[in-house]
Amino acid sequence: MDNSLTITVKVFRFDPAADKSGRLEQFAVASAAPLSVMALLAKVRELDATFCCRTSTCFKGRCGSCLVRVNGKDAFGCTTLVKPGETVVIEPHSRYAVLRDVVVDFSRPLAAEGEGGQ
């Protein structure tokens, strides 16, 4: 596959009914244009409908619906850009309990508000 037309994504998979812990699964997303992490996750969902991610956007980079962990750092998925040719690891945001895959439960923060992160 042409490297300049592909983004390699390793996404966190976790099924609360079956898994004790999560694992990373790799997908190759075809794209000639850079994609936001949020758009990338939507593309992964098109490749594998069992993969779950939040899809509601505010178009401002402020609401936090898109919070995930990108290459080991908590980030806003809607404004974090990945270029064709790059490899990216996307995991659930570190400060909330995981529901499924990269979807977290925003009503269950794992750490006190105001500590780093968002």
Next chain:
Amino acid sequence: MKITARHQTDVLVIGAGASGLRAALAAAGAGASVILTNKGPLARSGITLTAAGGMQAPLHPDDSAALFYDDIIACGCGLADGDLARTLAEDAADRVLETERYGVTFVRDAAGGYALGQFPGQSRPRNLFVRGGGIGLAAGLAKACRSHGGIKVIDDFLVTGLVPDTRGAAAGAVGLGLRSGELTLLAARAVVLATGGCQWLWATNDCPADATGDGIVYAHRAGAELVDMEMVLFYPSVLVWPPSLKGAFVHYEFLASDVLDGNIYDNAGRPVLPKPLPVRDEAMRLLARAIKDGRGGPHGGLLWYVGDSPKGAAAVAAKLDILQYNYIRAHGVDPATDRVEVAPGAHYLMGGIHIDPDCRTSVAGLFAAPECAGNFDGANRLAGNGLTATQVFGARAGLAASRRAAENGGAGPDPAAAEAEAARVAARLDKNGGGADLAALRDRLRAAVQEYAGVGRDAAGLARLARLAGETRAELAAARVPDTGVFNQRLIELIELENMAEIAGLVAGCALLRAETRGHHIRDDFPARDDDNWLRHTLVTRTSAGPLFATKPLRG
């Protein structure tokens, strides 16, 4: 799958955008117990978060509720119900300022007063600006709801349908708890729908993906009257490319000679818009026409450009140094220097559930508040009236629902109806899934709505859309998804797509019926406004044989 969880409340509010949040506060303030549900996490989903933050109130010394009322009626091309427009104009100042009690703040001028902007259609400066935009508004109201002892928030919760009591009055809802995977019955003495619009139906729109019109369909299925479902407001310049910016918008207004003096160009570099810049509606028609004539770019849009502004690079940079342009910049596109590919996109739903000034629908015990409600704008909407309406009618819906709850002894949800709704959802589950390609059906439907019910419609296209919506519903009937329990996103999407397909048929039917051009409903085959025949709502009701399309007189 069966109902395995149950909650009881006086007032159930479905949807926690600015309307639902305000309704919950009003109902709880009147002493009712309230359950506030939301499909996504609280204050992290819904259209309100995308709002720029303009909010109208007649606070200027030369302004008045009467002038505001006149502007609403004129902008709506005479199609708003007079009593709702009057209510909106008269309550606006109090409800808008009241949001400050919930921690919402407004931009102020040098003298310490509210900075008031004046937008097209506003005969006086009337536009306040919420700090932090829609996110600031939602954050303040959400905090007030969370800390109110009378309001129980159940978010990440998808309502799948309303449940009546044995006499047909609204008595609650069934939904899917996304965190638990449980089918849940929410029993209530009164229900407020505040579920927002259905703009996600259009392939090009500037709303979040959860704007699928669920509540409007549920109201229709419960027997409530819907009006003017053809009335959708389009914004001229919504991004169609690159993929991760699809749905963001750039200001049409900034192209004016006295602002940045830019233009929108076709694929041959020819400007599409004359100067002086035409009003938004006219511009939108010119853009849609140019796209239909094949003058669009590689992704179906036209090129918005301010890079050669005679005002100079510094002026452009200063004007575009706001949140929404910085968001675009974060995606590697610089709107100050790059050509940005745009097309008219669905922005706001004027039509919806028919209400009276207390937000009562035609179903007892069922109330509806702003964007999912239908008859307070007409055929177009003034800038800043969307958010004001959330507060005016949100508060009225909450109060009226709390009164209804107090009077209603509460027969409770009809168990058979609750079971039937649960069974309807459960029937979609099968461990092997299958039956239909949901993504393909969704994309086909959204493309057809864009093409046939976008800017510029005609009878042949609308009939095609009605047919396709019906076919999509038939194909969806066979679709099954596995029961994965917690956060079953395929089930969410199947339910949303069913709702969208049903609404697409209602939009097509109403648009077909209204054989005239008014506001944002542009019929290429009926290009003139026809006040003799069409100062009426289109009306859709449910019958056992399917939707019935008719008309309904305006209220004065």
